[in-house]
Amino acid sequence: MGEDRIFVGGGGEGYSAPQDLLLGYGNRHGLIAGATGTGKTVTLQILAEGFSAAGVPVFMSDVKGDLSGIALPGSESHKLHAAFMKRSATIGMDLKYGSYPVTFWDLYGKQGHPVRTTVAEMGPLLLSRLLELTEPQEGVMNVAFRIADDEGLPMYDLKDLRAMLTFIAENATTISTTYGLVSGSSIGAIQRRLLVLENQGGENLFGEPALELADMMRVDPDGRGRINILAADQLMGAPRLYSTFLLWLLSELFEELPEVGNPDKPKLVFFFDEAHLLFDGAPKALVDKVEQVVRLIRSKGVGIYFITQKPADVPDDVLAQLGNRVQHALRVFTPRDQKDLRLAAQTYRENPRFSTEDAIKEVGTGEAVTSFLEDKGIPGVVERTLVRPPSSQLGPIDIGTRAMLMAGSPFAGKYETLLDRDSAFERLAVRAEAAAKEAADAEAAEAKAKLDAKEFQIDAREFNSARRYDGGKAAPRPAARKSGGGDSVGEAFAKSFARQLGSKSGQAIIRGVLGSLFKSR
Structure with a gap:
């Protein structure tokens, strides 16, 4: 198994030899796909454990509220303990329960440390996407940012942005002669969209102290990377806010981290759950930006792993860059499902021992069709794999344990008090x-x-x-x-x-x- 790889699973009669994700190719990105209830969450959990144990910090969103168990060791009293031990014996693994260092984050500041950015850092493009603005409205947003820069008017939170828009509305004629036409109707529409965002709790995202990326890339004294878990069960009620925040975080990593070439292991691994939300209804300019980030960010040591139900949820230009793949079962009920299955099977390097298309339909819960990059970055032959059991607790922790872990966090008290600077x-x-x-x-x-x-x-x-x-x-x-x-x-x-x-x-x-x-x- 070695220190240069993460053991994912395999072994047993009818299954492949051990399947490993090579750390040297961990920044070549990946895909975890499959229908609901087929085991994607467990795969996500064991990969996070593996990267953490190798000293790689991890960021992941907890959309169902059941990933917090990574902070506690698994237990022999768990209802699946016997099944876990049986599977471990089948795949030749010595299962030992253990916990991992976890930092909890939450945009709403309830289930984790508050995580914020400023309006200025978010920028006009992502804000326009978040607010679902039209092209003329996006133009007004760009004018607001330009005037703020020219006039030394820093924008940290939404009241700053509102003040800028009000200022532009009151001086639209004069401003239009210098920056281009701005209409009152466009400004009014943006203000209404800001009201909707505030009603969804979006004002919690903007303000200070803003998140420092270094705090998400912490390695503990024992050499293990911290696993950053974003509480997203409530956030999923505002899917555009969820996906825009994660895209902003990726963009910040891309812009701020230095080039590192091909490191022995990633500097950070980023898991993007419910990835289809990033691309649903996204304009081409935004999809192009995502494709650019995915293509170039690996040279900065960051690996991105998309989690979604079907590979077809991810645009082809992005999908082509995801070298490490774990495909859980796809359910086929309609002609469209059949087409998606066929397309998914075609993205793997064929194994002469079985039909990839049939295998994707047949694998059960906790099983997967896998392909990981091998030496020189060559995609491995597709294999049927029994995914290993997690070492940490499967399922969520209770409120009291979460509160205790937050109180003992190295970032306790750093982000809790909201600042309101002159702006x-x-x-x-x-x-x-x-x-x-x-x-x-x-x-x-x-x-x-x-x-x-x-x-x-x-x-x-x-x-x-x-x-x-x-x-x-x-x-x-x-x-x-x-x-x-x-x-x-x-x-x-x-x-x-x-x-x-x-x-x-x-x-x-x-x-x-x-x-x-x-x-x-």
């Missing part, structure tokens, strides 16, 4: 306040000037009238009227405010809110 929301609020004060001062000065002029005219008329009455002699100059006579300052301000966009004070509002961006040149 676009606060800075735009300061600008608006300054603009309002400048406008009020300008209007007050304008109103006072008009009032003084009016009083001067009244004084002049009274003076001339007195001269005529006194035979041309000068009469005493009357006292100036108080502001309560005629139009008050408040009334004058109210009337002038209606005309402010065409007045100097209206220009002051624009200057005050926009800062230096649109000042006269």
Whole structure:
């Protein structure tokens, strides 16, 4: 079995020799496929155990809530203990129960440490995908990010993004001359989509402290890689949020990690469960981005393993790069199922001992058709394999145990307290306040000037009238009227405010809110 490989299964009458995943090709990606209830979760669990034992950190999402048992050793009291021991003997494995180092994460901060990113780090492309925006709406989103960069308005959370969109709506005419047309209807549609996202709990994803990738790539002092488990049972209620978050995480790994060539073992293995959600309805530009990430990220030591029901759920350009494959049973009920089965069988290197298509239909729960990369990266011949039992607990842990493990985590307390730094929301609020004060001062000065002029005219008329009455002699100059006579300052301000966009004070509002961006040149 060796230290350079992960034992997956095999052995026994009618089955293959031991099937191993070579660590040197662990970053060549992989696929775990099969119908519901055929054993994909156990395969995912034993691969995570194998990578961890080899010192490779793992990230995986727990979509059904039953992967947390990796943190505890298996037990002889488990109902499947006898079956596990029998299978171990069949495949020539000495099963020893043991636990693995686990870190729990949760976007909602309930079943794990909060995991967040910032709006700026997510970027306009992924945010547009998350919000299901049209092309014109995506254009407005790009304008918002560009102005935020140009004006030094950092966007950390959704209130920052909302403030930027409100700012653009209030100054759409001026902004359109510099950045291209932005329409009020597009901005309104984005704001409505943000409301939907917030109702789904999406605001929990954005903010600080943001996740540090190094915290997901931790190796414990005993040499084992930590297994990062994202609680996704609640998150699956918002599938677009789930898939976009995982895609963001992949993109961050791709952008931040250095090139390492062909390492002896991966730097991180990333399991993408329910992978079809990533591609359902995705625009071609996004699929192209995923294909690029999958193709290039292996040179940074990251292996990506997609878990889904059918290989057909994954686009061909991505599927072609998945070298290590575990295919559990596919159920055939319709002509479409038959076509998917045939296509799945055609992706394997044939074994003359049996029909791959028949084997995929016939394997039972815990069995699989496997093919792993061999020396020089050549795909191995397809084999029927008995998947080995897990060493850790099969099934979830209880709430108390989870809380205890979280309290003892090396990251306990690091992400729990939400920060709210000075950002676009606060800075735009300061600008608006300054603009309002400048406008009020300008209007007050304008109103006072008009009032003084009016009083001067009244004084002049009274003076001339007195001269005529006194035979041309000068009469005493009357006292100036108080502001309560005629139009008050408040009334004058109210009337002038209606005309402010065409007045100097209206220009002051624009200057005050926009800062230096649109000042006269």
